[in-house]
Amino acid sequence: MSQNLPNMLENTIAKIREMVDVNSVVGTPITTPDGVTIIPVSKVSVGFGGGGSDFENKRPSNQEMPFGGGAGGGVKVTPIAFLVIKGESVRMLPVSAAPNTTADRLVEMVPDVLDKVSALIDKKNQPKAE
Numbered sequence: 001m002s003q004n005l006p007n008m009l010e011n012t013i014a015k016i017r018e019m020v021d022v023n024s025v026v027g028t029p030i031t032t033p034d035g036v037t038i039i040p041v042s043k044v045s046v047g048f049g050g051g052g053s054d055f056e057n058k059r060p061s062n063q064e065m066p067f068g069g070g071a072g073g074g075v076k077v078t079p080i081a082f083l084v085i086k087g088e089s090v091r092m093l094p095v096s097a098a099p100n101t102t103a104d105r106l107v108e109m110v111p112d113v114l115d116k117v118s119a120l121i122d123k124k125n126q127p128k129a130e
Contacts (some may be wrong), residue, residue: 008071009050016073020044039083041092048073089115 027040052069084091091111 008051008052008069009048012048012050012071012073016046016048016075019070020046035086037083037085039085040079041081041083043078043080045078046073 007105025042025044028036030040032038032069048071050069052067055066055068079095081092081094082095089111094108
């Protein structure tokens with residue numbers, strides 16, 4: 001059997017590895033002038049395949065059989081959210097325009113509720129000015 005098919009698949013996998021790295025999933029942080037850091041988060045889907053065959057023909061016994069085949073692959077990067085860091089506060093902002101379920105809405109509301117409760121507790125613990 002020819003070594004062409006394994007070589008094609010190895011080359012395809014190597015090319016996919018070149019395209020996809022950790023920066024494809026968690027992007028490079030972007031810092032704004034007012035100190036807010038934004039980090040993009042993505043979902044990466046990868047697929048590849050290949051196939052081939054050796055063809056028998058009239059040939060001298062010392063020659064390799066002819067080979068026909070192909071291989072290919074693809075990468076899909078889908079942005080799903082942004083991490084927004086401002087001071088001690090970290091929030092995840094999903095890319096989707098509208099949450100899909102009530103549970104999604106509740107999860108999105110948790111950081112705001114925690115901020116409001118924390119501010120209320122801080123305000124209550126401050127000494128009253130006379």
